[in-house]
Amino acid sequence: MSATPVLALRGVSKRFGAVQALTDVELEVHAGEVVALVGDNGAGKSTLVKTIAGVHPIDEGSIEWEGREVSINRPQDAQHLGVATVYQDLALCDNLDVVGNLFLGRELLRFGSLDEVAMEQRSRELLDTLSIRIPSVRIPIASLSGGQRQVVAIARALIGEPKVVILDEPTAALGVEQTAQVLDLVERLRERGLGVILISHNMADVMAVADNVHVLRLGRNNGTFEVKTTTNEEIIAAITGATDNAVTRRRARNPEAAK
Amino acid sequence: MSSDKTTVDTTKAGTAVDAPPAAIPVVDPRLLVREQGFRGYWTEFVRRVKGGELGSMPVIGALIIIFIVFQVANDRFLSANNISNVGYYLAGTGMLSIGLVFVLLLGEIDLSVASVSGLASAIFAVFTTTHGMNMWLAVLLTVLIGVVIGAFHGFFLAKVGVPAFVVTLAGFLGWNGLMLWLLRKTGSLSIADKGPIHLVDQTSFFMGSDIAGAYILATVGVAVLLIGSLVDQARRRKAGVPFRPTSEIILRTVLLAIVSYAIAALLNNANGVPNALVLFLVVLVIGDFVVRRTTFGRKVFALGGSLEASRRAGISVPAIQMAVFAIAGGFAALGGLFIAGQTQTANSQAGSGNLLMLAIAAAVIGGTSLFGGRGSIWSALIGGLVIQSIQTGLDLLNMDTSIQYMITGAVLLAAVIIDSVSRRTQRTSGRA
Numbered sequence: 001m002s003a004t005p006v007l008a009l010r011g012v013s014k015r016f017g018a019v020q021a022l023t024d025v026e027l028e029v030h031a032g033e034v035v036a037l038v039g040d041n042g043a044g045k046s047t048l049v050k051t052i053a054g055v056h057p058i059d060e061g062s063i064e065w066e067g068r069e070v071s072i073n074r075p076q077d078a079q080h081l082g083v084a085t086v087y088q089d090l091a092l093c094d095n096l097d098v099v100g101n102l103f104l105g106r107e108l109l110r111f112g113s114l115d116e117v118a119m120e121q122r123s124r125e126l127l128d129t130l131s132i133r134i135p136s137v138r139i140p141i142a143s144l145s146g147g148q149r150q151v152v153a154i155a156r157a158l159i160g161e162p163k164v165v166i167l168d169e170p171t172a173a174l175g176v177e178q179t180a181q182v183l184d185l186v187e188r189l190r191e192r193g194l195g196v197i198l199i200s201h202n203m204a205d206v207m208a209v210a211d212n213v214h215v216l217r218l219g220r221n222n223g224t225f226e227v228k229t230t231t232n233e234e235i236i237a238a239i240t241g242a243t244d245n246a247v248t249r250r251r252a253r254n255p256e257a258a259k
Numbered sequence: 260m261s262s263d264k265t266t267v268d269t270t271k272a273g274t275a276v277d278a279p280p281a282a283i284p285v286v287d288p289r290l291l292v293r294e295q296g297f298r299g300y301w302t303e304f305v306r307r308v309k310g311g312e313l314g315s316m317p318v319i320g321a322l323i324i325i326f327i328v329f330q331v332a333n334d335r336f337l338s339a340n341n342i343s344n345v346g347y348y349l350a351g352t353g354m355l356s357i358g359l360v361f362v363l364l365l366g367e368i369d370l371s372v373a374s375v376s377g378l379a380s381a382i383f384a385v386f387t388t389t390h391g392m393n394m395w396l397a398v399l400l401t402v403l404i405g406v407v408i409g410a411f412h413g414f415f416l417a418k419v420g421v422p423a424f425v426v427t428l429a430g431f432l433g434w435n436g437l438m439l440w441l442l443r444k445t446g447s448l449s450i451a452d453k454g455p456i457h458l459v460d461q462t463s464f465f466m467g468s469d470i471a472g473a474y475i476l477a478t479v480g481v482a483v484l485l486i487g488s489l490v491d492q493a494r495r496r497k498a499g500v501p502f503r504p505t506s507e508i509i510l511r512t513v514l515l516a517i518v519s520y521a522i523a524a525l526l527n528n529a530n531g532v533p534n535a536l537v538l539f540l541v542v543l544v545i546g547d548f549v550v551r552r553t554t555f556g557r558k559v560f561a562l563g564g565s566l567e568a569s570r571r572a573g574i575s576v577p578a579i580q581m582a583v584f585a586i587a588g589g590f591a592a593l594g595g596l597f598i599a600g601q602t603q604t605a606n607s608q609a610g611s612g613n614l615l616m617l618a619i620a621a622a623v624i625g626g627t628s629l630f631g632g633r634g635s636i637w638s639a640l641i642g643g644l645v646i647q648s649i650q651t652g653l654d655l656l657n658m659d660t661s662i663q664y665m666i667t668g669a670v671l672l673a674a675v676i677i678d679s680v681s682r683r684t685q686r687t688s689g690r691a
Contacts, residue, residue, distance in 0.1 A: 076573065091571040093564030095632035096557075104561055105572035113552040117491075120500045138501075142685075 004067045005030050006195045007052070007083070007164050012061035014047055021047045022219045024061070029164055029195040034186060036198045036210035036227075040239055044219040045199050049166050052197070053085040054078035084157035088168040092153055094142040098134055099123045101141055102156050126155055130188055132181075147178020154185055164195040171205055183209050203232055217241050309684075317677050318624055318641050321670075325645065329652035336652055339528035346526065347461055349640075349647035350539035351597035355618035356625075356639035357546050358409075358590030361583045363622055364550070366563045366631020367423040369587045371412060371430030372618055376595030377610020378438040379405055383596055384448035384605035385441055394454035402592045408434065409588020410581050417577035423584075431615070439607055447606035450599055459538065459600035464531040473523035473532050476540075480519050485512045535597055539640075542593075546636040559583060563632030594618075613667055620671040621646045628678055645670070 005028040014022040022044050029035050039045050050056045052063070054075040062069050065081050072078050078085070092101050099119050108115045108122070123137045132151045134144070141149060150170055157165055167186065171179040186209045189196050200206050206213060206227075213225045215238040223238040233251070308316070329336040355372045362369045379401050386397040408430070415426040442448060450456050457463055466472030488508040495502035526532050550556035558579050561569040570576050598614075599605055623629055624645050625638020649670060653663045 075571075079573070087571065089567075091565070091568040093561045093568050093632070095564035096560060100557065100560075104557070104569070105574055107554045107557055109554070113548070114554065114557060117494045117498045117500060120495075121498045124500065136501075 005064070006066055008064040009048075009052070010062045010064065012048070012051060012058050012063070014044075014051055014056060014059050020219055022051070022058075024220065025216070026221055027197075027214055029197055031163065031195055032190055032193045033212065034190050034196040034198055034210045036200060036206040036213045037216065038200065038203075038206060038213055038235065038239055039216035039222075042218075043216040043239075045216055046168065047219075048216065049085065049168055049197065049199060052078065052083060052164075053166060054083075079160065082161070082163035083166065084160060084162035084164070085166040086150075086153050086157050086168065086170060088172060092141045092149060092156075095140060097140050098127075098137040098144075098152055101152060102126070102137075102159055104156075106159065126158065130155055130158075130185060132185070145178065147174050147181055150174060150178065150182055151185055154182070154189075158189075162194065164197065165189055166197045166199075168199045169201070170198070171200065171202060179205065203235065206235075207232065215239055317674075318626060318645060321624070321645055322641075322648065325648050325652065329648070329655070333652075333655050336655060339525050341651060341655065342522075343526055343529035343533065345644070345647045345651050346536045347533040348601070348651065349643040350459070350533070350535040351594050351601065352614065352617050352621060352646065353539050353639050353643040354542070354590050354594030354597055355614070356621040356643055357542060357636060358587035358594075359618055359622045360546075360625075360627050360634055360636055360639055361550075361559060361590075362423075362587045363627045363629060364559050364563045364631060364634055365580065365583050366629075367416065367580075367583075368619075368629075369409075369412065369423065369427045369584065369591075370615060371408075371427040371434055372587060372591035372594070373610040373615035374431045374434040374438070375405055375408055375588055375591035375610070376598060376614070378408075378434045378441075379592035379595030380450075380599035380605040380609045381438045381441045381448070383599060384450050388448050388450060394451070394456065398455045398596060401596060402589050405592025405595075406585045406589040409591070410585035412588065413581035413584030416584065417580040435610065438610070442605065442607050447604050450603050450605060452603045455596070456600045456603060459535040459597050460603065461533070461601065463534040465534055465537045466531070468531040470527050470531070473527050474520070476532060476537065477516070477519035477523040481512060481516045484515055488512070535600070539597075543636055543640055546639075550636050555579070555582070560632055613664060616671060617646050617650075617667065620667065620674060623678060624670065624674040628682065629675065630678075630682060642674075 007027075007029045009025055009027040012022055012025045012027075013020070025044070025048060027035070027037075027048070037045050037048065047056065051058045052072065054072045054077050057071075057073045063072055064070070070077075070081060072081070072083075093104065096104065099116070102123050103119050108118050110118065120137055127134055127137065130151070132155060134148055134152070141152065144152065154165070154167065154170065170182050170186070174182060183205060186196055186198060190209075190211075198206070198210060210227050213227060213230070213235055215222045215225070215235060217239065218241075222241065223235075225235055225238070326337065335341055355376060358372060359369060382404060383397055383401045386392040386400060387394055392400075412423070412426050412430055415421045416423045452460055464472070465476065485508070488503065488511070492502045492505070492508065523532070550559065558569065558574050561572065561574060562576060562579055566576060569579075595610065598609065621642035622634075622638055623642065625635075625640070625642030627634025627638040627642075646667070649666060650663070653666065658666075
């Protein structure tokens, strides 16, 4: 893990009218690190991600990219820096095939026309290096299962060779097998030296793949935990804002459930 | 089209030497992959029909039925002269349909194309007959005006957010009104039968009706398909991606050769290939290239699939929408000139009646979905063939306009029903 973080947020604040969505938020992502971003609904996770992705420019604070300060005002700015975002609702075109979706918006050209052969070849290489199993790269996205679509969406983020990948609830709608596939993929991204920001409500997923967990609560940092040295309870306490809450009370009443 | 190319991967694993063993694609046993050989074509065909991927099958069936019915009713229907007529008259409406295919691929509709085509013929007549402008310059200006009108519609859709249906409905009325205003004094203007207008009139044939003309066209078409397929196959083989087997390329080439030489021979029995049809075919080839082989075409399909996904992929959605409507406007103007060439007049009836419905019906019957993201430029040709065959056949039987309208309406309804049902079937079998 390198000393300078690829991406660092320093004291970021964001307001929407009367709502203070983010207050003085700090976040650091290093190359080859999976950072989980957790928090209750409305904690500001999505807003934070959107500020990084350039959807909502920040009001205060600064964003540092590889140690120097940058401004991200549009989605294109983030893309040029090397931030790729995989949104919760999949941004794929059902009617296009896998190759068409992977290269949508950055098609390879040959003599001014689409180079289908090169795109197909590169798609296969990319899917192979990520060990993604898709029956054929030439079938429409509509024919794929939810898990396969999710891995295609993630693979698509990698076409532009980003340095940081943001995954917004990548396993939310997936089954057991597909979730495992996506988590495998997240680990492979880390092995390739990418910084990964993983948003998830599923603590099991977070504990399985993340290196560090950042907890947001009511738009503020509410603790950073190293997964190796922390427990589920500590994180949940930070998410809910107290050690005495419905979850811990339930655990105390029923110790079996705690396991 | 695309799934044609997915031959069994595992058999190709031997040829892809650079692939490590772990990377050999494991084929999901539930996924239907085509078997090798001709048996494979049959199983693929059955699967497609069951899955609602009907493609051009209903059209070809409909064409055969139409041909049989009209031939039985009047034995002149399949005569060389009548087929030549069908080929000539489908070009004008077909031009409108090409523009509509672009719009339908977006999942939008353009109701103004017929009015714009009528307006174009009036503008052209005013330019050339009233002001004596150069014919070719007038063609250029007229098409340009069509493009601007289309872009104007597109602007309201893309930038203001008015539904295309409403904008183009307003255009349908407004442009028709403008045409009537231009022709208010005389009611009609004649257009000189020379230059571009002579090119698309009914007495103009490819290479001056030389018998070689039709065969040259057929040979060019077949050769382009064969060479294109072989070059593609060689590149794909070299790159180690699945390619079309040689047997399939030969089969396709032979089929196209049979059809095109048969049509060439038939048209040579009349006066040869009408120049209007030749121009139409050239435009179809260019349009097909734009739709399938350029980034612009890919973006049009993407917008038809999902606006939000396209936006997130960095596509400028308003620019593409405006460009597509501009294309539809341009083709409407071009079609208007083709239709004006049929009578060498611009009259106040131009673009009225059922022209709009015929143009939309041709695109939809040809297999372009009304729901966007699915279709091909060639549907303008095959759908146009169905529509024009019905028109010509009913004319031959001296059917009243009232009956013609009812039958055309029924055909349009049938086409839309097939589109909706096949889309539903595709969804239930996970292909839409």
